[in-house]
Amino acid sequence: MKVLKAAEMSSADRRAIEYYGIPSVVLMERASLGLFRAIRDEFPYAKRVLVVAGKGNNGGDALALVRHMHLHGYKVDYLLPLGEDLKGDAKLQFDILLKLGKEPLKEFPSGGYDLIVDGLFGTGFRPPVDEKASRVIVWINSLGVPVVSVDIPSGLSADKHTIYEPSVRADLTVTFAFPKVCHVLHPAAKRCGKVVVVDIGIPEQAAEGVKRWIIGDVEVPKREVDVHKGIMGHVLLVGGSLGKTGALMISARACTRTGSGLVSVGVPKGLSHIFESSLVEEMSIPLPGDERLDEKALNLILSMKDRFSALAVGMGMDRYKEGQRIVCGLLEGWEGPLLLDADGLNNLSDGKCLELLKRRKSPTVLTPHVGEFSRLTGYSKEYILENFIDLALEFSTNYSCYLVLKSSRTAVATPDGKVFISLRGTPAMAKGGVGDALAGVLTSLLGRGMHVEDALKLGVFLHGIAGEIAHEKLHRESIGAMDLVECIPEAYKRIENGTVTDSISLIV
Numbered sequence: 001m002k003v004l005k006a007a008e009m010s011s012a013d014r015r016a017i018e019y020y021g022i023p024s025v026v027l028m029e030r031a032s033l034g035l036f037r038a039i040r041d042e043f044p045y046a047k048r049v050l051v052v053a054g055k056g057n058n059g060g061d062a063l064a065l066v067r068h069m070h071l072h073g074y075k076v077d078y079l080l081p082l083g084e085d086l087k088g089d090a091k092l093q094f095d096i097l098l099k100l101g102k103e104p105l106k107e108f109p110s111g112g113y114d115l116i117v118d119g120l121f122g123t124g125f126r127p128p129v130d131e132k133a134s135r136v137i138v139w140i141n142s143l144g145v146p147v148v149s150v151d152i153p154s155g156l157s158a159d160k161h162t163i164y165e166p167s168v169r170a171d172l173t174v175t176f177a178f179p180k181v182c183h184v185l186h187p188a189a190k191r192c193g194k195v196v197v198v199d200i201g202i203p204e205q206a207a208e209g210v211k212r213w214i215i216g217d218v219e220v221p222k223r224e225v226d227v228h229k230g231i232m233g234h235v236l237l238v239g240g241s242l243g244k245t246g247a248l249m250i251s252a253r254a255c256t257r258t259g260s261g262l263v264s265v266g267v268p269k270g271l272s273h274i275f276e277s278s279l280v281e282e283m284s285i286p287l288p289g290d291e292r293l294d295e296k297a298l299n300l301i302l303s304m305k306d307r308f309s310a311l312a313v314g315m316g317m318d319r320y321k322e323g324q325r326i327v328c329g330l331l332e333g334w335e336g337p338l339l340l341d342a343d344g345l346n347n348l349s350d351g352k353c354l355e356l357l358k359r360r361k362s363p364t365v366l367t368p369h370v371g372e373f374s375r376l377t378g379y380s381k382e383y384i385l386e387n388f389i390d391l392a393l394e395f396s397t398n399y400s401c402y403l404v405l406k407s408s409r410t411a412v413a414t415p416d417g418k419v420f421i422s423l424r425g426t427p428a429m430a431k432g433g434v435g436d437a438l439a440g441v442l443t444s445l446l447g448r449g450m451h452v453e454d455a456l457k458l459g460v461f462l463h464g465i466a467g468e469i470a471h472e473k474l475h476r477e478s479i480g481a482m483d484l485v486e487c488i489p490e491a492y493k494r495i496e497n498g499t500v501t502d503s504i505s506l507i508v
């Protein structure tokens with residue numbers, strides 16, 4: 001499913017109407033019928049409905065809904081609080097209602113409804129909201145009745161995941177053709193409630209220039225009958241320091257659970273006994289260093305590069321001068337897929353060797369959370385959260401790398417300008433070590449030779465589903481990173497069986 005911004009949606013609309021010749025009223029009819037069905041499914045008890053309509057096409061959709069409800073025996077009233085001087089398709093809908101004898105209410109009612117429908121503003125809205133509309137939005141939110149927003153909660157911008165005030169707090173948002181940015185990224189997505197997309201007949205090709213997708217259609221690679229461990233990937237994970245040995249162990253276990261043939265951890269010699277006694281299936285390679293890796297480890301790692309199909313660096317590594325030289329040296333000298341996480345990223349920022357990313361011939365994957373990304377880019381965390389997808393894309397294209405930007409939603413940006421957004425996962429995953437698990441999952445998939453884009457999409461999805469399963473089995477407060485790792489097998493099964501429920505459903 002593609003994710004659009006307002007201008008892209010209006011250009012897809014225009015293309016559907018002008019190039020493909022689908023009349024705009026047909027689109028509006030399908031939009032309003034889909035809206036009607038979605039409301040019936042979600043709120044079967046709601047028979048007394050108040051529809052609040054604005055003056056644009058969003059209001060037009062809402063007025064067409066009034067007609068469907070009226071003709072199907074609902075007790076439906078409507079308000080035009082911004083004025084009755086409508087144009088185009090909205091006027092056409094209004095005229096039909098008047099001919100049916102359905103006049104708008106002239107005053108704001110005091111109550112008596114099971115449901116409010118918000119059709120004030122859609123993708124044509126540009127913040128800030130004016131005073132008259134502000135009052136209507138505040139009033140809708142004050143009624144204490146479930147609210148369904150048509151297309152987007154009025155007051156939000158389709159392009160932004162920032163919350164504008166005031167904006168409608170919807171329980172259900174029914175959008176058309178494609179979800180928009182505000183539906184998929186927090187905090188705006190919280191204002192949308194459940195999101196349903198209605199297919200209104202706009203062909204996918206009408207948005208062919210858009211390269212933003214929700215991750216959904218992932219494929220688990222086959223494990224051929226004649227494989228042996230040597231071709232299922234031998235991955236090397238480098239990191240670990242005194243007080244932070246767990247991170248690397250979580251990543252290593254995640255690699256094994258994800259399917260790697262062989263997993264090795266490269267760790268400071270002074271700590272290798274800890275890994276030896278805790279890891280069973282995974283091997284450890286003692287590298288120079290007592291409490292953290294010594295710079296001498298660099299050449300030793302580089303000398304082993306032919307043995308490994310992927311390298312991940314940084315989990316529990318520590319942030320220090322020699323660490324910077326190791327990370328920068330690996331960026332320069334390591335051939336093959338290389339993933340940097342945690343202190344691998346911090347040492348990269350501190351070592352100021354980002355330019356090396358551009359020179360690498362093999363794929364580089366960076367997996368920062370917002371704090372690490374802020375260090376990498378110099379942007380504030382607030383600015384990153386407001387421009388999440390655009391900044392992920394800017395970075396991956398500027399530095400020719402793959403960027404997995406992690407927050408409550410995760411964006412995978414590719415050097416050729418695509419963005420894949422994961423809506424999976426749960427707040428239970430906001431715990432130390434969960435990112436280390438993701439680093440392991442991704443390294444494992446890279447190490448078995450998957451196409452990088454497919455590996456990252458599958459890995460992020462799988463990790464999110466594993467988190468959801470752990471949440472389900474335990475409690476949202478109680479899961480730890482290792483619980484998630486132990487749910488990777490079940491996550492694989494659900495993906496393969498097709499039993500993962502959609503985060504945003506599509507109705508036709």
Ligand SMILES: NC(=O)C1=CN([C@@H]2O[C@H](COP(=O)(O)OP(=O)(O)OC[C@H]3O[C@@H](n4cnc5c(N)ncnc54)[C@H](O)[C@@H]3O)[C@@H](O)[C@H]2O)[C@@H](O)CC1
Pocket residue numbers: 013024027028031054055056057058059060061120121122123124125126127128129130133150151152176200
């Ligand atoms: N073919 C199409 O174009 C389709 C459009 N559809 C609907 O059309 C909507 C877009 O319609 P429009 O482009 O007419 O725009 P909207 O109906 O979203 O909003 C436009 C209206 O809002 C007013 N407005 C904008 N910013 C404002 C602000 N800051 N304060 C106060 N008023 C403001 C404008 O003056 C105009 O009256 C979509 O959200 C969707 O609901 C659907 O019917 C599907 C088909």
Ligand SMILES: Nc1ncnc2c1ncn2[C@@H]1O[C@H](COP(=O)(O)OP(=O)(O)O)[C@@H](O)[C@H]1O
Pocket residue numbers: 342368369406407408409410424425426427428429430431432433434435436437438
């Ligand atoms: N509220 C949330 N909803 C969904 N996923 C989340 C949420 N909070 C955190 N996560 C996921 O958990 C992981 C946390 O990673 P990270 O911050 O790197 O943790 P650590 O470095 O401690 O391992 C990321 O994959 C992130 O997307």
Ligand SMILES: [K+]
Pocket residue numbers: 058118119120121122149150151152153154
């Ligand atoms: K709306």
